[in-house]
Amino acid sequence: TATIPSGNVASAVSGAYEVANSLRIDDGGKTRFYKTLGTPTNTKKFTISLWIKRVSFGATQFILNQYADGADWGKLFFDSSDQLNFFQNSSGSTQCSLITSAKFRDPSAWMHVCVLIDTTQSTEANRCKLYINGTQVTAFGTETYPTQNTDMKINLSAQTRYIGYSPEGTPLKFDGYLAEVVW
Numbered sequence: 365t366a367t368i369p370s371g372n373v374a375s376a377v378s379g380a381y382e383v384a385n386s387l388r389i390d391d392g393g394k395t396r397f398y399k400t401l402g403t404p405t406n407t408k409k410f411t412i413s414l415w416i417k418r419v420s421f422g423a424t425q426f427i428l429n430q431y432a433d434g435a436d437w438g439k440l441f442f443d444s445s446d447q448l449n450f451f452q453n454s455s456g457s458t459q460c461s462l463i464t465s466a467k468f469r470d471p472s473a474w475m476h477v478c479v480l481i482d483t484t485q486s487t488e489a490n491r492c493k494l495y496i497n498g499t500q501v502t503a504f505g506t507e508t509y510p511t512q513n514t515d516m517k518i519n520l521s522a523q524t525r526y527i528g529y530s531p532e533g534t535p536l537k538f539d540g541y542l543a544e545v546v547w
Contacts, residue, residue, distance in 0.1 A: 383415075383474075383541065383543050384543075385543055385544055386415070386541055386542060386543035386544070387541070387542055387543075388540075388541050389528040389529075389537065389538045389539065389540065389541075389542065390537075390539060391420070391423075391425065391537040391538065391539035396526065396528075396529045396531075397526065397527040397528060397529065398524050398525060398526045398527070398529070399524070399525055400522065400523065400524045400525075401521065401522075401523075401525060402521060402522075403521040406519070407515040407516055407519045407520060408481070408482065408483045408484055408513060408514070408515060408516070409481060409482045409483070409484065410481050410516070410519050410547070411478065411479065411480050411481070411546070411547075412428065412440065412477075412478070412479040412481075412546070412547050413476070413477070413478045413479075413544070413545075413546045414427070414428075414476070414477055414478075414542060414543070414544060414545040414546065415474050415475070415476050415477075415541075415542070415543040415544050416474070416475050416476075416477055416540060416541065416542055416543075417471075417473065417474045417475065417540050417541040418442070418468065418469075418470075418471060418475075418539070418540040419471055419539055419540045419541070420471075420539040420540070421442075421446050421469050421471075422444060422446065423444055423539075424441060424442065424443055424444050424536050425441060425442045425536065425537065425538045425539055425540075426439060426440075426441040426526070426528065426529055426530035426536050426537065426538055427440045427441055427442070427477075427527070427528065427538055427542070428440040428441075428525065428526070428527060428545075428547070429441070429525070429526040429529065429530045429531075429532075430517070430518045430519075430520075430523050430524065430525050430526070431524070431526070431530065431531055431532050432517065432520075432523050434456075434532070435453065435454070435455050435456040436453060436454055436455065436517045437451075437452075437453050437517065437518075437532070438451065438452045438453070438516065438517055438518020438519075439451050439518075439530065440477070440479065441530070441536075441538075442468065443463070445467060446467040446468050446469050447463055447464045447465070447466065447467055447468070447505065448463075448464045448466075448468060448477065448494070448496070448501075449461075449462070449463045449464075450462045450479055450492070450494060452492075452510065452516055452517060452518050453517065454514075454517045458508050459508075459510045459511075459514055459516065459517070460481075460491075460492045460508060460509060460510045460516070461506055461507065461508040462492060462494050462501075462504055462506070462507055462508075463504055463505045463506040463507075464494070464496075464501055464503070464504060464505065465503040465504060465505045466496075466501070466503070474541075474543070475496060475497060476495075476496070476497050476498065477494075477495070477496055478494070478495040478496075479492070479493070479494055479495075480492075480493040480494075480495070481516055481519070483510050483511075483512060483513055483514040483515075483516065484512065484513055485512070486512065488509040489507075489509060491509050491510050491512070491514075492509055492510060525547065527542065527545055528542060
């Protein structure tokens with residue numbers, strides 16, 4: 365178990381390249397990265413951005429997770445069908461659910477993922493947006509958007525954020541490379 369320190373963490377070698385500020389997470393390893401943060405600047409507006417390179421497929425793999433309990437959580441993960449999922453649950457009810465129609469199975473390329481949250485928007489689909497490699501994803505197998513002015517549980521204070529790991533149930537880990545994770 366490791367907490368996430370401030371500043372530059374490490375560099376991982378991906379193929380023939382060393383990628384600065386990156387790390388390799390092995391789903392068979394015991395390392396877990398987490399940090400309990402103080403008060404967020406805003407629970408209605410925030411961005412999650414990261415670079416990712418997958419190395420295995422066909423299993424649920426958590427990228428980011430904030431798990432308070434079985435009723436309150438937020439997560440970004442690949443499901444066993446290799447679709448990217450962003451979920452936000454509050455008091456046992458889904459606030460936001462975006463599951464891509466596309467499947468992501470390229471082990472040779474880095475991919476940029478960005479989630480933009482702004483629940484103050486009047487247009488429902490503008491409250492939660494997902495971008496992959498700079499292009500907004502608009503084709504979802506499932507999409508549920510938060511009500512206007514919702515405080516998103518994934519960004520509440522005093523909750524533990526996990527990178528590459530989920531503590532709920534049987535621990536689920538990510539298997540691949542992460543770089544420049546910004547929340």
